[in-house]
Amino acid sequence: MEELLAARGVEVSYETVRRRVLKFGPAAARPLRQLRDRPSPHWHLDEMVVRIAGKRMYLWRAVDDQGEVLESSSKVVVTRRRRES
Template structure:
């Protein structure tokens, strides 16, 4: 991933990118991200992480989308029956030959 431009920030760009990536990737709260970084010896407040997400989140998301691989030309549908809230549903997935899930659909 291309490093983000973060001049005049106390932390390295890699730390900022990692904190901003953790927040939406694992649906963590800002305080959870703060605790994960503290386990690695980084003293960053949840408010700082919130500012980073607001400032750099969109740029990092664009970089990640640009890096995403294109699906291969060979794919197959995968069907399974699942129970959701006590009802039977059909779960359809389109999977390419490398195992990447392209689309998911749930029907009654």
């Protein structure tokens, strides 16, 4: 956003853009969420390997059969060890 405005001769700080996104972002996202297809009733637990502070961690989240992260799973789980099946 900062670069788009700069191309038009408007200079804004990163902090200004961040505050506007925090204020108006949820209102813009709400209608977009309503346009999305409803998630499938079939889902699975997705595992990803991520690096946090240089350490290997495992991130777990709920994903439907189309690969979409389920919104109700906004709480992800991060563990140091991989879960045994």
